[in-house]
Amino acid sequence: MLYLALVAALLPAAFAQTWTACNPLNSTGCPTNPALGGNATFLWNTTSADSNVWNTTNGKVQYTPAGGEFTINERHDSPTIQSKFYIFFGVVSVIMRAAPGQGVISSIVLESDDLDEVDWEFIGGNHTHVETNYFGKGNTTSYDRAIYYPVDKPQDQFHNYTVHWTKDAIEWWIDDNSVRTLKYGDALGGKNFPQTPMNIRLGIWAGGDPDNSNGTIEWAGGLTNYGKGPYTMTVAEIYAQDFTSGKEYAYGDKTGDWESIKITEGQSKAIKEITSPHGVTGRWKALSKTTQIAIAASAAGAAVLCLLAILFCCIKQRRAGRREYAELEAQREKEAAELVEYKTKMANGGFGHGSHNNW
Ligand SMILES: *[C@@H]1O[C@H](CO)[C@@H](O)[C@H](O)[C@H]1NC(C)=O
Ligand SMILES: *[C@@H]1O[C@H](CO)[C@@H](O)[C@H](O)[C@H]1NC(C)=O
Ligand SMILES: *[C@@H]1O[C@H](CO)[C@@H](O)[C@H](O)[C@H]1NC(C)=O
Ligand SMILES: *[C@@H]1O[C@H](CO)[C@@H](O)[C@H](O)[C@H]1NC(C)=O
Numbered sequence: 294m295l296y297l298a299l300v301a302a303l304l305p306a307a308f309a310q311t312w313t314a315c316n317p318l319n320s321t322g323c324p325t326n327p328a329l330g331g332n333a334t335f336l337w338n339t340t341s342a343d344s345n346v347w348n349t350t351n352g353k354v355q356y357t358p359a360g361g362e363f364t365i366n367e368r369h370d371s372p373t374i375q376s377k378f379y380i381f382f383g384v385v386s387v388i389m390r391a392a393p394g395q396g397v398i399s400s401i402v403l404e405s406d407d408l409d410e411v412d413w414e415f416i417g418g419n420h421t422h423v424e425t426n427y428f429g430k431g432n433t434t435s436y437d438r439a440i441y442y443p444v445d446k447p448q449d450q451f452h453n454y455t456v457h458w459t460k461d462a463i464e465w466w467i468d469d470n471s472v473r474t475l476k477y478g479d480a481l482g483g484k485n486f487p488q489t490p491m492n493i494r495l496g497i498w499a500g501g502d503p504d505n506s507n508g509t510i511e512w513a514g515g516l517t518n519y520g521k522g523p524y525t526m527t528v529a530e531i532y533a534q535d536f537t538s539g540k541e542y543a544y545g546d547k548t549g550d551w552e553s554i555k556i557t558e559g560q561s562k563a564i565k566e567i568t569s570p571h572g573v574t575g576r577w578k579a580l581s582k583t584t585q586i587a588i589a590a591s592a593a594g595a596a597v598l599c600l601l602a603i604l605f606c607c608i609k610q611r612r613a614g615r616r617e618y619a620e621l622e623a624q625r626e627k628e629a630a631e632l633v634e635y636k637t638k639m640a641n642g643g644f645g646h647g648s649h650n651n652w
């Protein structure tokens with residue numbers, strides 16, 4: 294027991310996702326953090342993630358009527374996605390079903406650029422408990438931060454995992470119950486308390502891969518059996534609320550203290566995109582249900598029209614910055630193709646396990 298607890302605490306939790314491109318405590322000139330600066334609900338059981346708001350950082354997430362699916366089909370698969378926006382204190386609720394499978398880890402991570410971190414981790418072979426954890430400024434040397442809480446069959450049922458984060462305390466909620474509270478002062482007098490703007494990262498990885506250390510494999514519940522897969526984590530909904538309203542956040546110095554964070558006023562890019570989406574998937578979301586059904590019913594027709602439109606535009610744009618245009622168009626086409634593929638699958642009832650297929 295003690296050994297296991299030690300091992301768990303020594304691990305950088307969800308290490309597949311806990312990295313930073315630029316640590317503002319070490320370097321100057323890191324990019325600022327685009328804010329959420331408001332509230333947002335993302336329903337991945339009815340729309341795919343808007344690529345202007347979410348960045349798929351590894352692999353592919355499949356959007357089905359059950360939700361966004363993160364699947365390990367074979368060794369080295371580890372689909373992950375992260376929000377392009379940051380919240381500076383706030384609420385994050387994720388309605389999800391964890392992946393089954395020994396050595397398979399599903400995770401929800403809030404992570405800041407200076408490696409403050411708040412976690413939920415689901416060990417595929419453990420059907421009774423979920424791990425909560427936190428780190429401050431990348432300090433992974435503690436022995437007692439990982440705490441497990443009971444939850445009913447997290448691999449079979451959707452549950453609501455909520456983090457409620459203020460400058461004074463962090464609460465972890467499972468459905469309607471607050472299970473853990475970490476007060477600022479109890480995290481090494483605040484030094485290890487997560488307090489800088491964090492983004493949301495979701496993903497799945499094989500903690501039980503044979504290349505991992507014995508400690509990691511043991512913590513993950515044993516070796517991953519790739520032959521028994523696929524293993525899928527499903528995210529139906531994410532609710533994010535930023536307690537700070539602003540356009541972006543920046544580190545004012547190298548302390549990593551919340552008082553040092555500078556807030557730029559204004560409407561955030563994320564809220565602009567959510568209220569008036571620009572991407573194809575976002576525009577789809579903005580359409581009325583009736584229009585969506587009409588489009589879904591003629592997915593093939595839509596594809597032809599799309600092609601004609603592209604041809605027309607290509608001819609029209611021939612002289613104007615051909616290469617730049619091609620790049621933009623490639624991105625647009627990719628989104629359109631994904632959307633059509635999604636719609637076609639939906640229209641054909643192609644998804645096996647959607648419980649509410651009300652398209
Ligand atoms: C930042 O500096 C600390 C202490 O000097 C070091 O341990 C850490 O690896 C550095 N992190 C990055 C991302 O450079
Ligand atoms: C976000 O939601 C909360 C709680 O429902 C509400 O009090 C607040 O006004 C909302 N903020 C914005 C910017 O919509
Ligand atoms: C999105 O993810 C890719 C791949 O990890 C990375 O190279 C890129 O910088 C990210 N973009 C943003 C806006 O975070
Ligand atoms: C699940 O995790 C809890 C808490 O660490 C532990 O007591 C229990 O034995 C674990 N169950 C399995 C099947 O590993």
Ligand SMILES: *[C@@H]1O[C@H](CO)[C@@H](O)[C@H](O)[C@H]1NC(C)=O
Nearest residue numbers: 432433434435436481484485
């Ligand atoms: C990291 O955390 C440990 C345990 O909480 C603490 O003893 C240590 O002083 C911390 N290190 C730093 C650099 O804050």
Ligand SMILES: *[C@@H]1O[C@H](CO)[C@@H](O)[C@H](O)[C@H]1NC(C)=O
Nearest residue numbers: 386388453455466468469470
């Ligand atoms: C998730 O749980 C939190 C905390 O109990 C609650 O406030 C929120 O409304 C729940 N969200 C959904 C979508 O059920």
Ligand SMILES: *[C@@H]1O[C@H](CO)[C@@H](O)[C@H](O)[C@H]1NC(C)=O
Nearest residue numbers: 503505506507508509510511
């Ligand atoms: C890891 O476990 C394997 C199998 O139990 C064992 O052969 C090996 O010596 C262990 N390695 C370490 C570094 O403990």
Ligand SMILES: *[C@@H]1O[C@H](CO)[C@@H](O)[C@H](O)[C@H]1NC(C)=O
Nearest residue numbers: 336338339358388529530649
């Ligand atoms: C999507 O998921 C949410 C949260 O679990 C649920 O309340 C809603 O009914 C689902 N929508 C559909 C269409 O299944």
